[in-house]
Amino acid sequence: MFPFIxxxxxxxxxxxxxxxxxxxxxxxxxxxxxxIVKAAVDTVQGKGGHDH
Amino acid sequence: MKKGHxxxxxxxxxxxxDLDKCTGCGACMVACMAENxxxxxxxxxxxxxxxxxxxxxxLTNNKPYPDTEICYLPRPCMHCEGSHGHSxxxxxxxxxxxxxxxxxxxxxxxxxxxxxxxxxxxxxxYHARYFNWWDPVWPTGMEQMLSPNVxxxxxxxxxxxxxxxxxYQLAMEKAYFEEREDLEEDEYQTxxxxxxxxxxxxxxxxxxxxxxxxKLKSDPRAFRLLERLGTNPKxxxxxxxxxxxxxxxxxxxxxxxxxxxxxxxH
Amino acid sequence: MDSALIPNGVKRCSFWQFYLFIGAVGVxxxxxxxxxxxxxxxxxxxxxxxxxxxFALWIWADLAVIxxxxxxxxxxxLKYIVGKDELKNIINYAVLxxxxxxxxxxxxLAIDIGQPLRGWFIFWHANVHSMLTEVAFCLSCYFAVLTxxxxxxxxxNRQLDKVPFFHNLSHNMHEVMAVFAATGAFLSFFxxxxxxxxxxxxxxxxxxxREAFFIWPTTFFxxxxxxAACGPCFTIMLTRLIEKVTGKKLVKQNVIDLLxxxxxxxxxxxxxxxxxxxxxxxxxxxxxxxxxxxxxxSDNALYKMYFLFLEIGLFGFVxxxxxxxxxxxxxxxxxxxxxxxxVLGASLNRWxxxxxxxxxxxxxxxSWNLYFPSWQEVATTILPVAYGVILVALSYRYLPVFPQExxxxxxxx
Numbered sequence: 001m002f003p004f005i006x007x008x009x010x011x012x013x014x015x016x017x018x019x020x021x022x023x024x025x026x027x028x029x030x031x032x033x034x035x036i037v038k039a040a041v042d043t044v045q046g047k048g049g050h051d052h
Numbered sequence: 053m054k055k056g057h058x059x060x061x062x063x064x065x066x067x068x069x070d071l072d073k074c075t076g077c078g079a080c081m082v083a084c085m086a087e088n089x090x091x092x093x094x095x096x097x098x099x100x101x102x103x104x105x106x107x108x109x110x111l112t113n114n115k116p117y118p119d120t121e122i123c124y125l126p127r128p129c130m131h132c133e134g135s136h137g138h139s140x141x142x143x144x145x146x147x148x149x150x151x152x153x154x155x156x157x158x159x160x161x162x163x164x165x166x167x168x169x170x171x172x173x174x175x176x177x178y179h180a181r182y183f184n185w186w187d188p189v190w191p192t193g194m195e196q197m198l199s200p201n202v203x204x205x206x207x208x209x210x211x212x213x214x215x216x217x218x219x220y221q222l223a224m225e226k227a228y229f230e231e232r233e234d235l236e237e238d239e240y241q242t243x244x245x246x247x248x249x250x251x252x253x254x255x256x257x258x259x260x261x262x263x264x265x266x267k268l269k270s271d272p273r274a275f276r277l278l279e280r281l282g283t284n285p286k287x288x289x290x291x292x293x294x295x296x297x298x299x300x301x302x303x304x305x306x307x308x309x310x311x312x313x314x315x316x317x318h
Numbered sequence: 319m320d321s322a323l324i325p326n327g328v329k330r331c332s333f334w335q336f337y338l339f340i341g342a343v344g345v346x347x348x349x350x351x352x353x354x355x356x357x358x359x360x361x362x363x364x365x366x367x368x369x370x371x372x373f374a375l376w377i378w379a380d381l382a383v384i385x386x387x388x389x390x391x392x393x394x395x396l397k398y399i400v401g402k403d404e405l406k407n408i409i410n411y412a413v414l415x416x417x418x419x420x421x422x423x424x425x426x427l428a429i430d431i432g433q434p435l436r437g438w439f440i441f442w443h444a445n446v447h448s449m450l451t452e453v454a455f456c457l458s459c460y461f462a463v464l465t466x467x468x469x470x471x472x473x474x475n476r477q478l479d480k481v482p483f484f485h486n487l488s489h490n491m492h493e494v495m496a497v498f499a500a501t502g503a504f505l506s507f508f509x510x511x512x513x514x515x516x517x518x519x520x521x522x523x524x525x526x527x528r529e530a531f532f533i534w535p536t537t538f539f540x541x542x543x544x545x546a547a548c549g550p551c552f553t554i555m556l557t558r559l560i561e562k563v564t565g566k567k568l569v570k571q572n573v574i575d576l577l578x579x580x581x582x583x584x585x586x587x588x589x590x591x592x593x594x595x596x597x598x599x600x601x602x603x604x605x606x607x608x609x610x611x612x613x614x615x616s617d618n619a620l621y622k623m624y625f626l627f628l629e630i631g632l633f634g635f636v637x638x639x640x641x642x643x644x645x646x647x648x649x650x651x652x653x654x655x656x657x658x659x660x661v662l663g664a665s666l667n668r669w670x671x672x673x674x675x676x677x678x679x680x681x682x683x684x685s686w687n688l689y690f691p692s693w694q695e696v697a698t699t700i701l702p703v704a705y706g707v708i709l710v711a712l713s714y715r716y717l718p719v720f721p722q723e724x725x726x727x728x729x730x731x
Contacts, residue, residue: 001441007148017446020508024459027501031494032466039487047486100368100687111683125683140522146450147439167439168362168432170372171450177522177680179370183432185363207361208432278680280608281522299682302524302608 061234064133064157065215066258066286067245068268069126071296073252074108076124081106083247084128087216089204091188103182105129105213106244113295123296126253128244129180129213130277130285131159140283141172141181149210157258157286158215166209173210177278178285181212215255216242237263258286275300275310323477323716327724330715343707350701353694357429364694370687371676376430379699381513381668383419383426384457385541386661388549390416390464391506396580398499407573410719411560412553413467418709420461422702427454429698449515456509463502466491471717507542514541517671524607525614526675528599536595537671543591547584548664550577551637551657558654560714566727568720575647578657582641585660589634592667596630614678618686621674629670633663 001008001018008014084090084106096102111123132139137152139159149166152159173181187207190198198204201218205211223240227233237256245255256263265288268274273290275297291297298309319333330336357364367374393412397405428434440454473479473488491498511534517526518535528535554574561568600611615623640646640656647653677687691699713719 001444005442007443007445013446017444017452021455021459024456024501024505027497028459028462028466031497031501035487035490035494038490039483042486042490043483047482098368100370101363103369109683140520144448144450144519146445146448146454147436147443148445149439149443165436165439165443166433167436169430169440169450170432171448171516173369173372174676175520175522179681179684182369183362183372185368186361206433210432278522280606281524281680283522302680302682304605304608304610307608 062154062157062259064258064286065220065240065256066131066157066265066269066288067128067215067242068254068265068271068274068288068290070252070254071123071125071289071291072273072293073250074124074126074248075250075252076108076110077249078108079247079249080126080244080253081108083243084213087199087202087243088214089188089198089202090211091184091186091190091204093186093189101183101185103184103211105180105182105211107179111296111299121293121295123291123293125289125296126244127178127180127277128242128287129159129215130178130283130287131157131215132283132285133157134282134284140175140177140281144171144175146171156217156220158217158220159212160214160217161210161212163203163205163209163211168208168210170210177281177283181210183210184208219243273297277301320716323475325476325716325718327729328727329729336711336715340708340711343704343711347701347704347708350697350704353697354425354429354701356694357698358434362430362432364692366689366692366695368687368689371689373672373676374689375673375691375695375699376426378669378672379702380423380426380430381516381672382665383702384423384510384513385545385664385668386549386552387416387419387423388506388510388545389551389553390419390467390549391460391502391510392546392549392584393553393577394467394499395503395506396577398496399503402576402580404573404576407720407722408553408557408569408577410471410717410721411557411569412550413464413471414710414713414719415553415556415706417461417464417468418702418706420457420464422705423457424461425702426698427457449512449519452512453509453516456505456512460502460505460509463498463505466498467495467502470495471713471719474718475716506545510542510545511538514538514671517675520675523675523678523680524604524609525678526671527603527607528595529603540588540592540595543584543588544664544667547581547588547638548660550581551585551641551660552664554578554581555654555657555661556710558657560710564714566723568723568726570722570726571648573722574653578641578647578653581660582638582647582656585634586638586642589630589638592634593630596626614674618677618688620688621677621686625666625670625674629663629666633659633666637663 081104085092088105090103090105093102106126106128109125109127111125113121115121133152134140137154139152142150142152142159146169147165147167149162150159150172168183170183173183184205184207188204201222219242220240223235227235242255245253254264254268256265258265258269260266268290269288271290273292274288276285276288277300280301289300294309303309324330389412393405393409396402397409428437431437440451444451470488470491473484478484479488514537515535518528518537520526528537554577557569557574604611615621615625637656637659640652646656679685
């Protein structure tokens with residue numbers, strides 16, 4: 001899973017497979033970070049609650 | 053399956069079992085159990101959940117008396133090479149807990165890494181892989197008798213015949229000490245080979261012209277189990293009886309034994 | 319008692335009635351939990367699996383719930399990527415069902431492995447050539463996506479929505495949901511396929527083995543296809559079920575009709591592809607390996623030729639032909655029959671690709687292996703059903719799962 005684990009080999013099959021995995025994890029992680037940070041900023045700016 | 057390891061003289065350890073000589077005595081099974089600390093239960097009557105790295109099958113020609121014939125067939129792990137080490141079990145193990153050695157041709161099993169998904173068992177057509185449904189329980193005092201060279205396995209992992217790999221390791225240690233890189237034929241022999249009173253099991257390097265198995269594998273009586281699947285096993289059988297050879301693989305009615313085209317998998 | 323938590327403008331049964339129901343289902347859940355604990359503490363000897371039957375009821379359950387949970391990714395794909403906007407009225411429910419299916423699959427996998435504490439080895443020591451590795455990675459990632467898709471619905475609960483941060487979080491997650499849905503679809507196409515690959519790559523088992531396109535056996539594509547076809551059918555089936563239980567219409571017919579039509583065409587094309595695949599396998603692959611189709615369906619008490627006809631005919635072509643015709647979809651009885659048959663079809667296909675694979679002998683001197691699960695296996699397989707019923711009930715009661723409920727069931731005064 002990581003380059004420092006001894007099964008890791010720099011061959012195309014590993015790159016494609018792990019590339020796909022880290023790409024998906026990256027989108028999930030970045031997407032959620034964006035949502036949470038933006039929600040926090042919006043909340044500090046006084047948006048949300050019952051006023052809509 | 054690891055790429056990038058090139059060995060100067062890659063070995064391919066394998067076995068040739070002469071079914072014409074096998075009497076079905078079971079000494080190979082006993083020797084294997086003792087050598088490899090194979091666990092057993094009080095009640096061993098259910099063969100579907102007891103562990104036998106080497107199992108002797110009883111084959112019959114299905115003919116009524118007086119034409120009935122039987123044949124005993126010892127079945128260790130076939131240490132399949134598949135195509136370029138792509139053996140049925142190695143390629144499916146999700147945690148790299150089983151590996152095909154390009155150095156020895158032996159399919160290993162790493163017990164401490166196996167997490168017991170049993171995919172390899174589903175993949176093996178020979179039923180050579182066994183699951184530890186229980187933790188091993190040794191009769192009182194038997195712990196003292198276990199082989200110190202083979203680690204006992206825990207509940208929840210898969211195990212199988214290793215071609216007595218610890219014997220290879222011990223022999224190689226001695227060879228390195230004596231500044232040799234290769235082993236003599238008799239330096240590394242499996243427990244079952246040594247135990248067979250009929251001398252039916254011959255073990256050695258299939259790549260080494262000096263070893264008995266090299267010649268025997270080309271014997272006209274030789275066949276391997278389920279060759280057509282492309283598993284490329286390293287255990288050969290010898291039988292002069294056609295019905296025995298025919299039971300070694302699946303054939304359509306019109307097909308002749310041993311002549312069917314073998315599939316190659318990549 | 320809990321009226322402050324119930325969405326505005328909808329009617330729910332009384333608190334006591336609801337919790338009596340939850341309690342009754344909870345008993346079944348506890349039975350499953352007991353079996354689960356027994357298995358974790360005592361090991362897999364609590365099952366009736368054996369060395370010939372290493373894959374059994376649980377792996378089937380895993381494959382089946384993942385196929386049926388495929389309604390979530392395919393509905394999401396249709397709504398967010400293809401742009402079928404009407405499906406917004408059923409997507410929450412599809413996501414909820416998907417969430418239940420995938421969490422169940424992960425739980426069953428955790429019970430099924432011999433050394434559960436080493437489960438993380440599949441990630442850490444990953445063998446990228448194993449189909450199971452791909453399944454584990456995509457399954458876990460997609461479960462994260464489903465959780466992300468389910469969270470905004472939870473945050474829309476009347477009380478939670480009052481908290482400004484939760485309100486904003488839910489709003490922001492909705493805004494970028496298309497990105498998550500696209501990732502989910504990407505992951506699903508792969509893991510549904512890999513589950514097909516699990517059996518398809520077994521070249522030691524002629525019954526399971528299918529020849530490959532590039533690196534993927536044909537089952538890879540067939541599994542994804544059938545999940546996309548039968549998953550939405552499962553969503554429709556459970557929509558009809560919850561409508562029956564609550565006595566209300568919850569989703570407008572045009573939404574159901576659209577989903578059923580797409581599922582129907584997917585199912586029809588799938589079953590044609592499946593038929594071609596079966597014919598090729600039976601006439602080319604199997605004879606090359608020295609066997610005949612008849613050998614896989616004879617000399618045993620259970621697996622006969624009718625399995626093949628059931629899967630492809632009654633559970634395949636019949637529902638597909640009903641669903642692609644407008645008349646079929648508009649007839650309540652035919653529609654529900656078709657989606658039930660399709661769900662049975664996917665389940666039977668997974669059954670065959672797991673349990674029959676193990677049952678068929680490969681060595682000519684071996685015989686068929688049949689197995690019957692232990693009560694612990696049955697209880698742990700029913701456990702997710704009980705858990706699913708409870709989660710659906712709680713979600714329906716407290717969350718705005720069906721956007722059209724208010725309009726379809728106006729409350730007087």
